[in-house]
Amino acid sequence: MVTLTVLNGTVQHVFQVPAGSNLRRVLLDHDLSPYATLTQRANCGGRGLCATCGVWLGDAPEPTHWHDKLANQFGYPRLSCQITLEQDLTVRLIPEKWIWGGRRK
Numbered sequence: 001m002v003t004l005t006v007l008n009g010t011v012q013h014v015f016q017v018p019a020g021s022n023l024r025r026v027l028l029d030h031d032l033s034p035y036a037t038l039t040q041r042a043n044c045g046g047r048g049l050c051a052t053c054g055v056w057l058g059d060a061p062e063p064t065h066w067h068d069k070l071a072n073q074f075g076y077p078r079l080s081c082q083i084t085l086e087q088d089l090t091v092r093l094i095p096e097k098w099i100w101g102g103r104r105k
């Protein structure tokens, strides 16, 4: 099991989840959507194509997906659908995003 901490505005959620879980799936299963209102339904379903499932990560694992590598390189939110939980992780949702979320300042 790994500990997943999710920061949603000023509210913190802490979960114990099986190692190997997909971050996007865990967030959705706990009603903590990584999507903006506009992309709740209009997304690629976790296939790594739409880039709308971005979240900010604490000690982030190395990206393996090409788009996630670019997001990491250029300071954009990481794709939650491409994150496998292998270690404890802190995630911050981005409630202010319209579609993709902005670049880290």
Ligand code: FES
Pocket: 043, 044, 045, 046, 047, 048, 049, 050, 051, 052, 053, 079, 080, 081, 082
């Ligand atoms: S859900 Fe489309 S890229 Fe993650």
